[in-house]
Amino acid sequence: MHTDVLKSGYDNAELIGRDGVAALSPNFGGTLLRPGDAGFNDAATVWNGTVEKQPALIARCVSARDVAAAVRFAAENDVLVAVRGGGHNVAGTATCNGGLMIDLSRMSDVTVDPEAHLACAGGGATWADVDAATQPHGLAAPGGLVSKTGIAGLTLGGGLGWLRRKHGLSCDSLVSVEIVTADGEIRTASEAENPELFWGVRGGGGNFGVVTRFYYRIHPVGPEVMFCFVLYPLEDGRSVLKGWRDFCEHAPDEACSIVLCGTVPGEEPFPAGIHGRQFVALATLYAGPVAEGERVVQPLRELGTPLCDFSGPAPYLEVQSNFDDDYPDGLRYYWKSLYLERFDDDAIDMVVKLTQERPSPLSTVDVWQLGGAMGRVAPDATAFGERSAPWLLGVESNWDDPQADERNRSWTREACARMERFSDGVSYLNFEPDIDVGPPGCDAHRRRLAEIKRRYDPANLFRLNHNILPSASRG
Numbered sequence: 001m002h003t004d005v006l007k008s009g010y011d012n013a014e015l016i017g018r019d020g021v022a023a024l025s026p027n028f029g030g031t032l033l034r035p036g037d038a039g040f041n042d043a044a045t046v047w048n049g050t051v052e053k054q055p056a057l058i059a060r061c062v063s064a065r066d067v068a069a070a071v072r073f074a075a076e077n078d079v080l081v082a083v084r085g086g087g088h089n090v091a092g093t094a095t096c097n098g099g100l101m102i103d104l105s106r107m108s109d110v111t112v113d114p115e116a117h118l119a120c121a122g123g124g125a126t127w128a129d130v131d132a133a134t135q136p137h138g139l140a141a142p143g144g145l146v147s148k149t150g151i152a153g154l155t156l157g158g159g160l161g162w163l164r165r166k167h168g169l170s171c172d173s174l175v176s177v178e179i180v181t182a183d184g185e186i187r188t189a190s191e192a193e194n195p196e197l198f199w200g201v202r203g204g205g206g207n208f209g210v211v212t213r214f215y216y217r218i219h220p221v222g223p224e225v226m227f228c229f230v231l232y233p234l235e236d237g238r239s240v241l242k243g244w245r246d247f248c249e250h251a252p253d254e255a256c257s258i259v260l261c262g263t264v265p266g267e268e269p270f271p272a273g274i275h276g277r278q279f280v281a282l283a284t285l286y287a288g289p290v291a292e293g294e295r296v297v298q299p300l301r302e303l304g305t306p307l308c309d310f311s312g313p314a315p316y317l318e319v320q321s322n323f324d325d326d327y328p329d330g331l332r333y334y335w336k337s338l339y340l341e342r343f344d345d346d347a348i349d350m351v352v353k354l355t356q357e358r359p360s361p362l363s364t365v366d367v368w369q370l371g372g373a374m375g376r377v378a379p380d381a382t383a384f385g386e387r388s389a390p391w392l393l394g395v396e397s398n399w400d401d402p403q404a405d406e407r408n409r410s411w412t413r414e415a416c417a418r419m420e421r422f423s424d425g426v427s428y429l430n431f432e433p434d435i436d437v438g439p440p441g442c443d444a445h446r447r448r449l450a451e452i453k454r455r456y457d458p459a460n461l462f463r464l465n466h467n468i469l470p471s472a473s474r475g
């Protein structure tokens with residue numbers, strides 16, 4: 001259903017490239033790249049090394065007008081479209097074979113109005129770009145845990161970061177977007193203008209158009225925060241995870257935590273004596289006064305004898321890039337997730353067991369603490385939908401040997417299957433590699449999404465995503 005196909009009018013990629021350049025170049029402010037052009041290969045390459053695709057044409061845009069022109073060309077000629085924000089989606093949907101990649105990576109400017117607590121970021125910005133602009137004012141938009149990811153895919157799919165319990169999902173802090181819809185129109189979507197479209201972009205992914213600007217409400221955070229990062233031996237995993245669960249159940253919204261279970265890398269800053277040991281790491285950011293944070297997270301540092309403990313006050317900017325090096329460009333990745341309804345002793349045992357059975361030492365089994373501000377938003381307030389789950393399991397397979405692709409992928413699927421009994425079976429789409437998995441939700445929720453799709457993208461031009469089919473209910 002989602003195979004990359006060359007479509008009507010064209011039976012080969014070369015013609016798309018040739019006609020695309022001819023149609024777009026007279027008024028295009030950015031760069032048009034075809035296979036063989038200098039820079040094409042870099043532009044076509046995405047973060048996940050298992051994804052190797054070659055678009056017929058890359059439209060590297062510098063303005064909403066460029067994006068609108070590219071969208072119109074694709075719509076008029078029924079050309080497959082991939083949209084690239086930060087290029088970090090695990091499914092590799094930012095690129096495609098034989099179609100048009102609309103590349104926003106040059107649209108990464110960020111402006112901040114510190115008095116109004118507002119930031120405006122281009123659709124190709126990363127969280128590093130946003131944080132660098134907002135933190136000098138002691139402000140932040142809720143982003144993700146890795147600074148190199150794009151704000152676009154992450155925000156449109158929800159957005160889980162260190163501030164989720166204090167300030168909600170990334171999409172909850174959106175006040176409006178500038179978006180190019182499938183008809184090539186540049187629109188604003190906010191509570192006041194095109195409110196249904198605004199509802200849809202907050203969790204509905206890239207289904208409704210290309211977002212060229214994100215306007216965020218930004219919140220006082222940092223510049224220094226308390227960050228707890230303590231690693232315990234996996235042998236003590238059972239008692240450590242129980243202690244962590246109890247901590248989470250009583251934690252204030254300021255404290256936001258994730259557990260990562262993996263293998264200590266053989267490099268700095270980890271002491272040589274623990275390289276290769278399996279660990280349970282507790283990572284917690286406290287989005288409030290540092291001294292208060294030190295007190296609140298202290299129990300997490302006393303759940304056993306740590307392998308090492310990097311906890312302490314740190315610049316928020318540093319915390320935001322702490323995990324960047326764990327996810328290098330070009331490594332092979334396959335991630336899946338499951339919302340957990342309970343994290344009881346059986347679930348804890350299973351997490352420990354799955355960690356022991358990982359085929360790759362680079363892989364981790366993670367559990368995210370949810371709740372707080374993100375959980376208090378009504379399910380029908382945004383397209384993100386239901387938020388009642390208290391935990392999210394992430395199974396992140398990361399490996400480097402192409403021969404081991406199938407082994408790692410099937411282990412990931414199997415790990416999720418074995419955790420399914422603690423879950424309602426729903427996954428977080430930003431961690432979902434299979435794009436045939438569409439947005440979850442009740443019937444009314446799905447109908448609403450389909451109706452917005454019908455209105456703004458009736459021909460399903462934007463389909464390389466967790467796709468919503470246009471509603472057939474009306475003409």
Ligand code: FAD
Pocket residue numbers: 047083084085086087088089090092093094104123124143144145146149150151152153154155156157158159160161205206207209210211212327430431464465
């Ligand atoms: P891209 O691959 O560029 O885009 C993904 C999809 O989004 C595209 O296929 C398209 O459908 C759509 N899209 C992209 N740009 C636009 C646009 N401007 N307008 C309309 N549609 C667009 N998620 C979290 O919630 N929290 C985390 O902490 C977190 N950490 C991560 C860490 C790493 C290392 C990685 C790789 C991913 C992480 N994610 C996290 C998942 C992340 O949310 C998704 O991978 C997201 O899709 C990345 O966005 P992107 O813009 O980089 O992706």
